[in-house]
Amino acid sequence: xxxTFEVLSSAVRRDIIAQLRRGPSSxxxxxxxxxxxxxxxxxxxxxxxxxxxxxxxxxxxxxxYELRTEPFRxxxxxxxxxxxxxxxxxxxxxxxxxxQREENQS
Amino acid sequence: xxxTFEVLSSAVRRDIIAQLRRGPSSxxxxxxxxxxxxxxxxxxxxxxxxxxxxxxxxxxxxxxYELRTEPFRxxxxxxxxxxxxxxxxxxxxxxxxxxQREENQS
DNA sequence: ACGATATATTTCGACAAGGGTATATTCGTT
DNA sequence: AACGAATATACCCTTGTCGAAATATATCGT
Numbered sequence: 001x002x003x004t005f006e007v008l009s010s011a012v013r014r015d016i017i018a019q020l021r022r023g024p025s026s027x028x029x030x031x032x033x034x035x036x037x038x039x040x041x042x043x044x045x046x047x048x049x050x051x052x053x054x055x056x057x058x059x060x061x062x063x064x065y066e067l068r069t070e071p072f073r074x075x076x077x078x079x080x081x082x083x084x085x086x087x088x089x090x091x092x093x094x095x096x097x098x099x100q101r102e103e104n105q106s
Numbered sequence: 107x108x109x110t111f112e113v114l115s116s117a118v119r120r121d122i123i124a125q126l127r128r129g130p131s132s133x134x135x136x137x138x139x140x141x142x143x144x145x146x147x148x149x150x151x152x153x154x155x156x157x158x159x160x161x162x163x164x165x166x167x168x169x170x171y172e173l174r175t176e177p178f179r180x181x182x183x184x185x186x187x188x189x190x191x192x193x194x195x196x197x198x199x200x201x202x203x204x205x206q207r208e209e210n211q212s
Numbered sequence: 213a214c215g216a217t218a219t220a221t222t223t224c225g226a227c228a229a230g231g232g233t234a235t236a237t238t239c240g241t242t
Numbered sequence: 243a244a245c246g247a248a249t250a251t252a253c254c255c256t257t258g259t260c261g262a263a264a265t266a267t268a269t270c271g272t
Contacts, residue, residue, distance in 0.1 A: 002229095009115035010230085021187060022209070027249055040231060042250055061239050061248050069192040075185060079178065081127060086175040103128075108259095116260085133219055146261060148220055167218050167269045 004071045007051045012036060013044050017053065017067065024057070024066040110177045113157050118142060119150050123159065123173065130163070130172040 007013055015034055019025060025033070030041045045065055048054045053071050057064045084096035113119055121140055125131060131139070136147045151171055154160045159177050163170045190202035 003115070003117070005111060005114040005120070008111040009109070011109070012230085014111070022206075028247090037232075038249075039233080039251080043230085046250080058239095063249065067188075067191065072185065072188045073192055075181065076189075079182060079185070082173075082178045083182075085173065086179055100128075118260090134217095143262075144219070145221080145263080149261090152220080164269095169219065 002047060002051055004051065004074050007047060007053060007071070008075070010044070012040070013048060016041070016044055016048065020054065020065060020067045024064040026062045026064060030065075108153060108157055110157065110180050113153060113159060113177070114181070116150070118146070119154060122147070122150055122154065126160065126171060126173045130170040132168045132170060136171075 008017075012034075015036075016030055019030055019033055027038060027041050027045065030036065030045075031038045034041075036044075045054065045056075048065075049056060051071065052068055054065045055068055057066070081096070081099065084092040118140075121142075122136055125136060125139055133144060133147050133151065136142065136151075137144045140147075142150075151160065151162075154171075155162060157177065158174055160171045161174055163172070187202070187205065190198040
């Protein structure tokens, strides 16, 4: 099972994700919109599904894939302790210093 | 040259980055703090340097590595068009719908 | 200049990811 | 039941990454 960042390390998968931002798509939709062969699309969607990036809703012979939010939240949370470095908000800096203190105590 | 997400896909590199969050470190610092062999540390730092995650400041025989902000901003910007999905702020949703309209026009 | 310490690079082998092609499965239609 | 469309999986091959070990480079102290 790949980690969240491993999933995002593939440009093809990021393209699929970006396309799904426009709304749910079937495999053939993605195949045509992105010019990626059907088996490759299916394989990547399998990875995206296993890692929680998408969920699938079968409707007849079509399978509609749509984005889920958890992995994005995860990236956002990972980013959190680094934000003080470039966001010049005083409260961020303050919270960072507090967190620093906590870490150094343990 | 690896892309930003490819760099972050390595758990070892994320560990190095997290350690550098505490402040600048030398190779041997990272070697001891993380239990990673010296050549491996150097090699990952090379990658992190080539991709803008860190910069190096030589001081005698030591080389101090410290974080740079650009790649983090990049991740933050990549995340931006997905934020409306889980952040329930009305302005985010509004801006998202505006952006949607723009995209569909082109 | 020499030895020691700190860091960088090279080489190698193991391993896994990615895509192409072929094939299997599933479901609707007739 | 048979066929066709949509999707999933299996297999193969190529390629790139990772870490280990060995070696090279740089800088300081003497």
